[in-house]
């Protein structure tokens with residue numbers, strides 16, 4: 001593909017309300033976008049890095065410009081002047097296996113090139129991915145309420161169920177686990193319920209986690225630190241509740257390692273962290289062949305990356321609802337259109353490209369721009 005250049009945009013997006021998980025409250029959602037200008041048209045990519053990132057993820061300021069320029073330089077050196085590899089070769093060309101920052105940038109470039117290619121082909125992402133279904137299920141995330149207020153938690157859970165959420169993912173941390181989960185279970189019956197601890201427990205706190213075993217959770221996600229697969233396996237051997245991993249899964253190779261170690265029975269796969277579509281499919285296939293249930297996790301994306309995530313979630317490897325709700329529900333200003341949503345279902349796009357278009361004026365008003373020429 002002939003390329004004129006790549007525009008790098010950093011847009012100071014913000015969440016409508018602070019969202020608290022163990023040890024982290026997010027409000028600033030400043031996001032890096034790439035706009036690839038090719039002879040076949042324009043393509044857009046969105047990076048998963050976020051301002052208050054914690055390992056294994058990276059903050060926007062840690063990526064732009066150093067990591068972005070390093071990965072772009074590698075791409076530029078890979079082919080003739082003024083060209084880019086096809087989307088399905090981007091991840092491999094960018095390298096970065098094990099470097100989450102480089103994977104995040106690779107995923108962004110892959111998305112932008114794929115968007116341009118699919119528009120030129122007149123093909124939707126869902127079709128390109130071999131997705132047969134027209135719609136996918138969406139779940140909702142419920143953060144830790146201010147002051148650990150149980151009433152506010154139940155209000156938030158009720159509102160999410162009212163909007164049709166097909167499952168709830170509650171954030172927990174030491175001291176805020178059994179009480180909120182049991183309260184939601186009591187009030188809302190058999191709603192599919194996940195508990196996400198974001199690595200906030202130590203191996204010595206297993207008794208508090210085992211006390212959740214009668215709550216019929218879909219899974220207990222990431223109780224321990226991302227690097228500690230052995231602690232997850234040890235807990236899994238003592239609980240009926242499936243153990244899920246999220247932050248531990250920082251590359252496709254790492255997913256295979258975790259599955260092989262028996263450290264999880266559920267995988268939260270995040271394309272923006274894993275390195276994009278190709279890496280996520282590779283990880284999802286490895287999970288499915290080992291009987292591990294998967295869902296597509298989110299980073300409070302704009303409509304662009306979320307449209308890509310929704311199409312991926314349509315693949316058969318993803319058996320659990322993903323984080324696919326409408327970004328207008330959590331972003332003050334979503335700079336991209338999103339898919340049609342109703343009653344916890346997201347209708348996949350049949351339009352050429354990723355399925356999201358920039359909303360006129362929004363990025364121009366708020367973004368920091370720079371232009372990387374590809375021809376010189």
Ligand SMILES: [Mg+2]
Pocket residue numbers: 196198221222246247268
């Ligand atoms: Mg998580």
